[in-house]
Structures are given as structure tokens and as C-alpha cells.
Amino acid sequence: MHTNGANSxxxxxxxxxxxxxxxxxAVLAQLHTEHYGYALRKALADQGLAIDENTLYPLLRRxxxxxxxxxxxxxxxxxxxxxxxxSPLGKEVLRxxxxxxxxxxxxxxxxxxxxxxxxxxxxGSQSKKGK
Amino acid sequence: MPxxxxxxxxxxxxxxxxxxxxxxxxxxxxxxxxxLLSQVExxxxxxxxKLDEDELAQILKKRGSPxxxxxxxxxxxxxxxxxxxxxxxxxxxxxxxxxxxxxFAFVFLGPVLAFARPGQALLVCxxxxxxxxxxxxxxxxxVFALLDRYQVKFKHADxxxxxxLPRVPGVQDTRARWNHLAGFIFGxxxxxxxxxxxxxxxxxxLSSGTRLILGPICRQxxxxxxxxxxxxxxxxxxxxxxxxxxxxxxxxxxxxDAGMLVIVAIALKAGNFAEIxxxxxxxxxxxxxxxxxxxxxxxxxxxxxxxxxxxxxxxARCLLRGKPGKAAAxxxxx
Numbered sequence: 001m002h003t004n005g006a007n008s009x010x011x012x013x014x015x016x017x018x019x020x021x022x023x024x025x026a027v028l029a030q031l032h033t034e035h036y037g038y039a040l041r042k043a044l045a046d047q048g049l050a051i052d053e054n055t056l057y058p059l060l061r062r063x064x065x066x067x068x069x070x071x072x073x074x075x076x077x078x079x080x081x082x083x084x085x086x087s088p089l090g091k092e093v094l095r096x097x098x099x100x101x102x103x104x105x106x107x108x109x110x111x112x113x114x115x116x117x118x119x120x121x122x123x124g125s126q127s128k129k130g131k
Numbered sequence: 132m133p134x135x136x137x138x139x140x141x142x143x144x145x146x147x148x149x150x151x152x153x154x155x156x157x158x159x160x161x162x163x164x165x166x167l168l169s170q171v172e173x174x175x176x177x178x179x180x181k182l183d184e185d186e187l188a189q190i191l192k193k194r195g196s197p198x199x200x201x202x203x204x205x206x207x208x209x210x211x212x213x214x215x216x217x218x219x220x221x222x223x224x225x226x227x228x229x230x231x232x233x234x235f236a237f238v239f240l241g242p243v244l245a246f247a248r249p250g251q252a253l254l255v256c257x258x259x260x261x262x263x264x265x266x267x268x269x270x271x272x273x274v275f276a277l278l279d280r281y282q283v284k285f286k287h288a289d290x291x292x293x294x295x296l297p298r299v300p301g302v303q304d305t306r307a308r309w310n311h312l313a314g315f316i317f318g319x320x321x322x323x324x325x326x327x328x329x330x331x332x333x334x335x336x337l338s339s340g341t342r343l344i345l346g347p348i349c350r351q352x353x354x355x356x357x358x359x360x361x362x363x364x365x366x367x368x369x370x371x372x373x374x375x376x377x378x379x380x381x382x383x384x385x386x387x388d389a390g391m392l393v394i395v396a397i398a399l400k401a402g403n404f405a406e407i408x409x410x411x412x413x414x415x416x417x418x419x420x421x422x423x424x425x426x427x428x429x430x431x432x433x434x435x436x437x438x439x440x441x442x443x444x445x446x447a448r449c450l451l452r453g454k455p456g457k458a459a460a461x462x463x464x465x
Contacts, residue, residue, distance in 0.1 A: 037162060038169035053166060054195055058203040061159075073161075082162050 023051060025101055027059060028086060028094040031069060036081040060084055068093055136187045140167060143191050150201030159204055167194070210272065212279040219275050226267055229368050233319060235260050311371035318364025322357055329353050340409045343424075348401040355394050363387050381446040388443035395436045404428045 026049050030040060041056055063069045068090035073082050086094065144164050148156050170190055175182055182190075194200060211219055235256060277283075333350070335343040366387070370380045398404075405428075407420050 036165075038166050054200055054203045057159075057162060057166070061155075061204065079165060079168065080161065081165055 023049070023055070023059065024063070025094070025097050027051075027056070027063065028068060028090055028097070031084050031086045031090070034083050034085040036076070036083050038081075040084065063090070135184050136171075136182060139184060139187055139191070140164070143167075143194075143197065146197035147201050150198050151204060155204065163200070167191075209279070211275045215275055215278065219271065222271055223268060225369065225372070226271070227264055229372055230365060231260060231263060231267070233315070233368070235263075308371050308374055311367045311374075314367035315364050315371060318360055318367055322360040322364060325353075325357055325360060340411070342408045344406040344408055346401070346403045346405055348398055348404060351401075352394060352398055355390070359387055359390050359394070378450060381450040384446045385443050385450070388439045388446070391439045392436060392443075395432050395439070399429060399432055402429070 026044060027040070030043055035043060037053075037057055037060060040060075041051060041053060044051055060069065060071075064071055064084070068087055069084050070087045070090075071082050071084045073080050075081075144160050144167075147163060148160050151159055167190070171182055171187065174186065174190065178186075329345075329349060333345055335345075337343055363384070366380055366383050369376065402425060404425050405421070407417055407424065412420065
């Protein structure tokens, strides 16, 4: 689909932007239940949202420094692991973020209608021709 | 895990630690180490044997270079506020392209042409330009970095008013632009002439042993006149490049004119611009010549004052009217 190098880079950048906000929501939502980093990454990947370790751990630290997560070191399976969970503030913020996400999602659904990605890009190219 | 693998993992963690802030090193390294061990365990479970050094190296390679891994934990840092980048670029453009190049051209053109080896002189000039350009870029960058570091807010960016936006350049602005450009060239030439003529000079040798000895007022006037002339040239250049800054330019020009009038007034009050010595003139002759010369300077200064006052009045009128030329339309109705 994205064979051209420049197109591929452009798509990757746009995808990265699109994913950035979604990852925060996904991580916060997943941490309703306590997880340590590796288990969290596995849980997200199992649900179809693979996340790079070099993105996840700095994100966890950032969310913790913002007060959205709480963490503690604990021994499990003979190894010290850092467990994260959603803080009370994190729960409030997640609720607001989900409301925002639902609103955006329904708006996007309306904009796209019944069209899939293929027909959406088709109509895009038609409007370009119109110009 | 084999000892060689433990060593490899330790070396990797140590390398990551090097790039991390001291306060967070232990915490991050502990978590990173735990994550890597979890990955190793999972891989070993999948393969059904202990990982050898190559397989561990593969996992570490996939994780990324130590510096890249550490950079993810560092706060995003910037040298200049992205919101200030347009101003930063504008300042550099004005200074490097529209001030330095013409200034170097005017200041060094004479020496380059007069030099026995013009090619060598030109090379020296270019090297000096590059050096000055590097220093300027450095200084401007430091200033903008400090502005960002100390979070200096620009009220103008927040409290802007659409009604106070500069007007669209009009048809007459083209003529005005050339006038300003001519003003800039004349200003730089005048500054270069003034600088070279009076630089550390206290007298001039004229024909037949006559000497023109400059009075102390000439030395006192040297730097103020040079500074004002260069400032005037600079603002003429800015006006030529950015005609929409007419109001700012008018205010600055009125300031420069006021400065020039002060200098002229001081000079007129001081009088006695030069003495004449030698040449075998009689005392009466000398007195006449000195009086004539100083009188001519007086008249010249009065003429300068009149022109300056005229210019200040013109600028004040432009400022009060606010629209010297007819504005061009960007949006046209069809």
C-alpha cells in the first residue's frame, strides 16, 4: 500500500501522531488493574495495541510524574518489579479523555458515514479532481 | 543465564546509565534491567534453551542503542522557543544578509581595490565576514536561548489588535523603497567617509605647508555622528526591506533626527571647529581664513539642522496620517 519511500515516511509520521494520544488513553485504561511494565506491554499487545518498550517506559514515568499513575516496587517471582496503577486523579482524567474520545469517534463515524477507508480515499481523490 | 550474558547485560545497562540524569539513574536502570530479564526469560521459554551471547545481543540490538534508549527518558529540550523561530530567522536574515554584506562591501571595497593583491584582500574580507557571521549567529542564538530559558513573554504576541496590523504595501511603496535603499547606501558611504576621514586625526596637511588643526569638538562629535549615521542607514535598510513597518520607522527616524539636532546644537555652541597654521600667512590673513572656514562649517551645520527638522516634520506627518501610500488590495472582488 505504501511502497513509495516518501509516502511511507509521511504515513509513519501521521500514524505516530494519531497513535500518540491513543496510547495514553490505552495505557491509562489498562492500568485500572495493576501491572508492571513488561506485563502491561504484553497485555496491550495481546489486545492488538503493540507498543515499543522505549515508548512505554518513558510514558509511564511521565504519567506518574503528572500524578496520573502511582507506582511501587514489589517482589514477584523472586524479582523486584515496579507495579503501576491508576491514581485517583488518573481515573478522573481518563474519564474525561474517554468522553472526549467517544465524541471524536462519533464525529468521525458521521463524517465517514458507511464508507470504509477505501471509499474515503476515493472521495478524497474525487474532490481533488474537482479542484 | 551464562556469565558472559550477565556481563553483556550489565555493560548495556551501564552504557544507558551514563546518559541518564543522576537522580533517576538507579530507578530507570532497575526497571530497564527487569524488563530485559523478562524478555530473556520469555525468549528462553520459546526456544527451550538458555540464550547464548548472540541471541542476547540480538535482543539488546532490537532494544536500541544506549543513547537512544536513554533519550526517551530525558525531558524534551529546546534551545529556542519554536514560537520565536520566525523572529529569530528574521533577525538573522536582516543582520547577515542586509547589514553585514553591504557593510562589508562598503567598508572593505576601498581597501580591496587599493591593495597590491586584491585577491588576497578579498579572501581576507570573506574570511572576516564568515567569522563575523559565526559570531553573530552565536550571539543571536544565545540571546534567544536566554529569552526562552527565562520565559520572557512578548506582550505584543498576546495583546495584538487586528486594527493595528500594518497596512498592505501600496503602489507608492516601490518608490519609497528605492528612496530608502538610496538612503541606506548614502548613509553607509557617509559613515565610511566620516570614519576614515577623522579616525584618530587631529590635523590635515594642506598645500604649501598649511595645516588645518581640528578643534576638540571634532573629536567629541566623532562617535555620536558615526553612530547616528549608521543607525539611520540601518533603519533605511529595514524600511526598504519591510515597508510595512512604516510607523516604527517614522518613530525611530524622529528619534535619530532629534539626536542629530542635539549634536548640531552642541557643535554650533562650541564653535571653533578648526585652526589654520603655517603656510606663511600674515596673522590677519590667518584670522580671516579661520573665521571663513568656521563660518562655512556653521552654515553647513545650520543647513543640516534645517534638513533634519524638515525630515522630522515629514516623519511626524506620516505618523499622524498613518497611511502615506495607497494600500494594495489582497482580496479582490470578481
